[in-house]
Amino acid sequence: MQARLNRAKLTELEPIFYPQSIAVVGVSADEQRIGSQWLRCLVSSGFKGRLYPVNPRGGELFGLRVYRSLRSIPGPVDLVIVCVPRASVLDLLDDCAARRIKAVYFFTAGFTEAGEREWVEVQREMVVRARRGGFRIIGPNCFGVYCPEHGIPFGPFGLQAGVGSVGLISQSSGHMGKILEFGMTRGIGFSKGVSIGNASDLGAADFLEYLALDHKTDIVGVYLEGPRDSRRLLEIMRVASETKPVVVLKGGRSDAGARATAFHTGALAAPAHVWSGALRQAGAVEVHSVDELADTLLVFEKSGRFSQANLAAVCGITDGGGGEAVLVSDACADAGIGVPALTEETGRELVGLLGQVGSVLCNPVDLSQRQRAPQVLRRVMELLAGEPEVDLLAVYENAGVILDAFPREKAEAITATIVDFSNTRRKPVLVILPPGPAETRRLEIERKLSAAGIPVFPSIGRAARAIDNVRGYWRLRARRDEAERKG
């Protein structure tokens, strides 16, 4: 008996990501205050629906009329963003009910996570009132929704990364912001996302069900601390993982982490190994840091489906390729990534191209002892992509040396060659571009590669772990598909 996702979730949560109107409660004449900043970001991000600022004093802000209360807004209100002190939230919820809103989220904090009994009670009462009023709560203690396609930026600072196929659910607004930041520089695109804070009402399970059904979301990234509804979440995760990868970072793995978790979102934690086992059983991909989460989402989004991960690498675009080749091999071995030997035919052509006997039959290929014209790099990439045992190509672009050694045009020609080759889509290409002293120009290169949909990593170790994660998921899928075909 297979559990199914409830398609009603799509309709139910649709107004949260695609509201026709938003009220921001808690704006102020001081444009530096959080509520006002939030409103400004919604205005400038081009939100297409109606925006209603709310403050008891009324007035005008960023060209919009400020309403004295939710009740005084003339048209319908789908979504409410709340930045008022915690003492006023209960009254506000009655107003929300009167306006028949669909959902509300609370930047306002100081409830279960603060550990004071009185406010734990208030959080419970909030949910009671929302149920009674027929609407849902996101948070409190969160930044809420991100939906770039619909012009909703993330949080009061208006973070905006590109549109793409990654959906996010996070119990920490900070981590979700960090993932979006990585997305901005490294080209991860997002369908939508939500930070759920204390998850008093809607929780990770609800949003995972929604994202699993959402046809604009191909990959789901999740940051969990201790969800209230673990059992249901894991069950939904199991079903969701059958159709799309679910990548999970579980915070609070350690005792100290669990203690911090309790204070952060008021959640309780199970031991790390219990969580790891449960996530594995649910078919999720577990990661262990925010960096690894971003790296893995990036490879899932950009590199297509691969259940084998044999890597061919090009090192030494300038000198120094020997050491790079050794560490690429070691890092791949540590992550269980194959670095296959090349066929004799390819070896022979490499001898012709690169000259020296020693290095040429070897993968990684080390270009460093010869002329490194862009057309040589191109041909080497073609040869490696033509190898039957090679699934992925990595280019080690040591920008520090390249920018020192080559005139600007030549350094740019190298990047252009990698982009051109990647555009042929013969095999997925990744680039290792370690940081160094020439950061401004290195970041230019990173931006160009990222804009071309090429995953860029600061180290081969991080690339190898991400590749391993992605391979693990697709291998499982391949086995299941095979079993279904036979069964």
Next chain:
Amino acid sequence: MQARLNRAKLTELEPIFYPQSIAVVGVSADEQRIGSQWLRCLVSSGFKGRLYPVNPRGGELFGLRVYRSLRSIPGPVDLVIVCVPRASVLDLLDDCAARRIKAVYFFTAGFTEAGEREWVEVQREMVVRARRGGFRIIGPNCFGVYCPEHGIPFGPFGLQAGVGSVGLISQSSGHMGKILEFGMTRGIGFSKGVSIGNASDLGAADFLEYLALDHKTDIVGVYLEGPRDSRRLLEIMRVASETKPVVVLKGGRSDAGARATAFHTGALAAPAHVWSGALRQAGAVEVHSVDELADTLLVFEKSGRFSQANLAAVCGITDGGGGEAVLVSDACADAGIGVPALTEETGRELVGLLGQVGSVLCNPVDLSQRQRAPQVLRRVMELLAGEPEVDLLAVYENAGVILDAFPREKAEAITATIVDFSNTRRKPVLVILPPGPAETRRLEIERKLSAAGIPVFPSIGRAARAIDNVRGYWRLRARRDEAERKG
């Protein structure tokens, strides 16, 4: 019976790091060629001794007379840098002997690492001629020496990091360059360094003996592939580790890595676990990536001696501290770093400072729910440093959010507060400064912190591993010192 270091090594290798004169053989009228570039870097780095460019055609380059041969140079020559094709090296060595030089290093490659028997023979013959001529060879296939104090930059691109107490030995010029690059941005200072390439004559053991004796070197970083003289190297390492930390990255740990190693420096490799065991026995600190090597050298150089590593952290300088605190705790637990609870007295003052009940007795301290004035940050750091169980302080500076949320002056005041506190030297301070979309300004912050001698890390995971490495060494030293005192 304790092995001793041979103090004669100091005198023998002194002219390699502090030559009074250098000849660069293989300059050309084309200023873009390697030899000419190398010469230019020596000129512009302010090398204080005499420089003699050599090319059969003579002429002048960068204001220096070009000599037609080594033999035609008028004064004594201590050190020779060679960038000629491999076919000419044997003749050149006879000239070196005639000039009674002290040492020579060969950028020239294509010997044992190329795998052609003829050139393996030539490399062997090179050593024979050097022995006969009474001088030493570094390389071939290397960038050779770095000695910033003496105005010798590293390699033909003239890499230069600051002067400090870290000495380097590397079988890869590329990796050594990368470590120097990290040094430039992150403030690691170097006493001297050497890339040894194929290590036909002088090898890692020789230079380790020298650096162990060198009173300007307090920490040694080593990148090894497969040294020829493993037994002697490990023996010297054991003695060296008794007086200063020796941090070792062993490349070629995997089969694939060993294959790449063979082609890189012609070295043979033993299995990884054998090496790991031997390094541990020798008292060395083993690391597993270039990043981890740089991170560990940085903490050794900047953070003093600690054999306990209990960390107190400050998170949430803007919002988002809750998630940061959870991940700091988890990453520390993964690396075996303690995150101790705070004393009641400190807790009480934190309640007064930060207000909210939930988070304040907890380490990491999360500032995010309250006013984050720099003076509050300062007081929190003082309180944490005053905790008897706290050995190190970490500040999580999420530059992306800080730069968005605060006006420039306030963002700068935060950095200045951290620097000021660090300057009081009460307890070592580290900063976690993850990359994001505001890289130009983030790098400004990194530079300021680094210039103040504060280790900066892109993630808490990397910081925690480096701290664990450093703690491991000093703990061992503390035990040994204790045993000696008792014994």
